[in-house]
Amino acid sequence: MQKITFQLPVPRYLKKILEIKYGNEYQAKETTLFGMVVINTLQKKSDRKYTFDKMQSQNDYFSITLGMDKAQRNxxxxxxxxAFQLSHLIERNIREELYNACIFNQINYGIEFQTTILDFLTMYDITEDELxxxxxxxxFNRYKLKNLHKFK
Known part of the structure; x- marks a missing residue:
């Protein structure tokens, strides 16, 4: 099966997380949420508007592969x-997962929020300069104020 690879611009720390979660090159499939979002946001070359503004904080690229038949259709x-919106959506989703884990760990196991956040940064080898x-x-404090009631 022929495949096409494209590069999604993401911050360096987000690339580290995506590579650990999905590998160095992600095969976009409609059976996963991430794959469905990637496939449904693709554009044909004729639909693209060519603007060349620099994207802030997008320092790296995450490789995504797609079957040739899907690429021709979508x-x-x-x-x-x-691409910026997709990167921001992925980042927001990962942060929400982290923040939910912080609250869950505090309520169920008494683990401090700080410990969960620091363990997350260590697990993905994210430096202080990156995030x-x-x-x-x-x-997290803003998120907690809005969403803590959901966990009780």
Whole structure:
């Protein structure tokens, strides 16, 4: 089966997480949520608007492969705006998973929020320069205020 590979611009720390979760090259399939989102946001070359603005904080690329027949039906590229939106969606989803794990660990096991966040950063080998603990802590505190009632 022939495949096509395209590069999704993502921050360096997000690439580390995606490579651990999905491998160095992700095969997009409609049977997974991530694959479905990737496939449904593809554009054909004729639909693309060519703008070349720099994308802030997008320092690396995550490889995604797609079967040639799907690429011909759906397209095989993301416009710059759509690629940024997809990257942001993935990042938001991963942060929500982390924050839910923080709350779950605190309620069920008495594990401090800080420990869960620091373990997450260590597990994915994310440096302070790529994503700081303080950034996650502040974002988590905002998330916790809005969503803590869901866990009780």
């Amino acid at each position: 397209g095989f590229q993301h416009g710059q705006k759509r 700081s603990y303080e950034t996650l802590r502040k974002d």
